[in-house]
Amino acid sequence: MGIEKLFVEGAPQPIAPFSHACKVGNLVFITGQMPTVPETNEMLLGTFTEQTHRVMQNLAIVLEAVGSSFEHVVQSRVFITNMGHFEEVNGVYASYFQNPLPTRTCIGVTGLAGGADVEVDMIAWIPPA
Template identity: 90%
Template sequence: MIEKLFIDRAPQPIAPFSHACRVGDLVFITGQMPTVPETNEMLLGTFTEQTHRVMQNLAIVLEEVGSAFEYVVQSRVFITNMGHFDEVNKVYASYFPQPLPTRTCIGVTGLAGGADVEVDMIAWIPPSQQ
């Protein structure tokens, strides 16, 4: 069974999608943007500020579905300027315990809403949360 999830506390979508889809004990989380949940406005600050906001938005979704950063198995990071690769990595890594999940980083020419950072994830939901 596929359960499509909309998270009220998370930023509202700027396109037609669910925040997450749960299949068994895995959850597939839509790429989060640096959108401030309280105002639904895009945070267009530095790469560091945007990455923190993206990771905070992912934390909201992870919590709502019964998972956490420690259970992330794979993620993809999209950034508009690979010159900020190290800056984004530093913030990204600070949200995870060691060892880190698998990851792909993709340099893109643009992201929705003018954002510079987007991250999506696949995470495990432990039995105690199911």
């Protein structure tokens, strides 16, 4: 079993040197997604709610492309620049899942690439076709 490094057409173009995802067996490790609009590749610098929705929509693009979905997310990490928006981000994040939720870590950071306020990465299972 090897590592398959994936670039997903239709997802935002990377702003740094990385693949959108790396697949190992039936697990996929998805690079942290930013609130980048795929059609324009411009950063959406709106509210924490708007940014979180865009981040989750970008993750959905990658999950679908690799044959997975939010239902199969095992673990995620949420990075936010202001913990005062913790509940706001949580509300949007949780709306993309059904219970039970995947494991998660939330990290307050002093800054994110491109001036974003929210970034989320994930590990997901790819069910057999």
